[in-house]
Amino acid sequence: MPTVKHASIIKKDQDVHEQRFEIDIGSTPEYADQMPRSQAGLRVTEEEFWQTYYHESDIIYEWNNGILEEKPMADYLSFKMYRWFLKLLEEFLRAFPIAKMIGLEIGFRLALPEKTSIRRPDLAIILHANPVDIEDEECTYRGIFDLCIEFLSDSKPQDVTRDTVVKKLEYCQAGVREYFILDRKGRETAFYRLDRHGKYVPLPQLPNGIIRSDVLTGFQFRVADLYNTPELLELVNDPIYRSYILREYQAERQHADAERQRADAARQRAEAEQQEKLKFAAKLRELGIDPKSL
Structure with a gap:
């Protein structure tokens, strides 16, 4: 024992x-008796899920057409990627406040053609243009997220399939405009957007592995950085990130640079004026005039 x-x-x-x-x-x-036991696979009604399992704190459940599904535990590599991408989104939305970012397992209901499910993406975006907003004290979202992001860990094959196949189909059918799957090992990382036919197609990857979101206009990142997780200060001069990363810091640095340039210019003017005075004094002496007498 x-x-x-x-x-x-x-x-x-x-x-x-x-x-x-x-x-x-x-x-x-x-x-x-205090050890939490997973109820994954248990068949419950939607009402039972909302009343009993949605607010469960020890184990996070989703609901797939009557069946409880347990969200897998993250590992540290997934957390590092999550934290870095979260910072990136925070910086973008601070620079361009066009949306709300959702996390902490807040779920939404997907009424699909052949079933109903309740999903809780790791991160999600609600544009201000979305007709359904979320209130400060709401713990569920009544609309459809504009962007969902799931982070894969080294979990069971069925957990990977759930994010890469099942949820991909569900989010597509529900009208989630973009879906990002971020795998800290890179095997399953993918970026999808809805096309005009309502189907998911990969977001085009620009030269140097750049992904540019259609939902968050101006939000772009380098795929390799998902795994390298560089510090934000390292990205300030990077043209991929410069438009939204640490804008306050950039403004302060530009102000400091401008002040330094003004000080340098004033010093150079003073030195030039002093040189002119010295030349004038030397000329007077050549003419036999004491500069001090003037």
Whole structure:
């Protein structure tokens, strides 16, 4: 049976005593009962899902036409990619506030031609032009996201299939205008947009591996940077990112550069004036005139 080793330090009258004990989780009902058990695969009604499972804090569930599906656990590489891309989106939306970014497992309902599902993308975008907004205290979205982003971890094959096949079809049929699949190993990374026939087609990859969003006009990034995750300061002078990364920093730096240039120009003018004065004084001396007498 698995055990948990615990050591505690007790201070009393300046004496320090160390206590050690072991807990056998398997033989301790109160601990075993507290261990969350996945209900993935359980058939529940949509009403039961919203009432019982949507707000579950230990395990995050989605609902696929009556079946509970557990969202897989992320690993650190996925988190690094997630954090970097989140910063990128935050910078873009700070520079161009045209949308809201959604996260923290906020879900939306997809009423599809042959079924209904409830999905909770890792990140999502709601354009201000979207007819359905989300209020500050809402924990679900009543409309259809404009852009959904899923981050793959090294999970079970069925979890990968869910994001790359099942959700791709669902988001397409529901009218999600763009769908990004970001795989920290690069095998399944893909970027889709709806074409005029309502089908997902890959976003064109520009030279040097640049992806440019149609939904977020002006938002672009280098695919290789998803894996390199460079610091934002490293991107300030990069023409791919310069239009939206650290705009305040860029403005402050430009202001400082302008002030430095003005100071340099003033110094150069003062030096030039001093040189002219020295030349004039030398000319007066050649004529036998003491400059101090003037």
